[in-house]
Amino acid sequence: MNLPAHLQTIWQDLGIEPEVLQQKSLCVFDEAEELVDVETTFDGRVWQLTPAAAQAWQAMQAAALTDGIELKIASAYRASSRQVELIQRKLDLGQSINEILQVLAPPGCSEHHTGRALDIYQPGGPVVEEAFETTTAFAWLQQYAKIYGFTLSFPRDNAFAYVYEPWHWCWHPPHP
Template sequence: MTGYDMFADLRIPSDYGRNPRRPKFKEAAELTDVEPNVVGTMQRLAPETAAAWRNLKRAAAGVGVQLLLVSGFRSVRHQADIIRRKLAAGQSIEQILAVNAAPGFSEHHTGRAVDIATPGTRPLTTEFESSAAFRWL
């Protein structure tokens, strides 16, 4: 769509990324399937990150710590969809941007970022910070 302004559509302030300064991230050129996440959706990561994730999980398991993959690669479009869903659920853009990067500004676009959890903690909450898995990391 010519002239489409995703930020305006999502109600993201036009100075996002400049004030305060935030880096932009390009989408990964190469991704590999890693494993299903906590809800069963296959997650993809950049190849070197996939290898690092597998090594981390193996090391954790060796000391009795279980790590769960919550999310890996997210496209710019998927990041925008997350924001759209939250807006539709009644959250303000300010609330959303306090915990989610704007499309184009998430390290998840690179395939080199993961969100993780462990059994007994709700994904994407601060509960993980009180877990044995967090202390092990």
């Protein structure tokens, strides 16, 4: 896969080599076309997903709740432009682009802009930390998430050279 033209300048400005795409076996994901509001945080932020992913999430969330497990959204849809801001902020803090790319996907390569990816937490538990894997929410997700079409994108020792992200789940359309 080659880097699409609209990403070339953005990557160049951030100091990301186009070769990173092959080196990290990254995919360029399409930006969500349609989004619906899913959840509002206590500080008024609205999380959005595509309509199909939202429906699957709500079904999964309700099922977990009947098992006594509360699932909450730490992050959902993020525009590619937001990914640029997140990377730029870390660069401004003096981190190298290589360090940053171990925890953040290059613009265009984050599943969050597909509107199908979610970072999940359990109230009172760790948020976007590896320790999420010790929660009852994670155990529940490991057992049941696939029923709702959600899979763990970055398991331990994943092929993308990303850190292990037990909190990051992505909804995939069912195969016909």
